[in-house]
Amino acid sequence: MSFQSYIDNIKAKTGLSPDDFRKRAEDKGFLADGVLKPSTKATMVTDWLKAEYDLGHGHAMAIYATFKGKTS
Structure with missing residues (x-):
């Protein structure tokens, strides 16, 4: 699964974006x-x-990665 797929699935499940988190x-x-x-x-x-x-x-690690600066 790609990083973007993780983010998309999180958004679909929670309704929250990385910025919201x-x-x-x-x-x-x-x-x-x-x-x-x-x-x-x-x-x-x-x-x-x-x-x-x-x-x-x-x-959860994908969200943590966004906190560390990963964007794609």
Whole structure:
């Protein structure tokens, strides 16, 4: 599955875009001014996305990758 397919599937399942997740992650304290905090580990983000949005590990990692700057 391509990266864009992961993002499209996440949007279809949750109704949220990567930008929406970025805003929510900032509210959770994982990001500061849109940038991952050095103390934020991938597991922290993926556990949150799995618990609150019922995402699988690969889909949660795709959102985490967008926080790190991946766009395609």
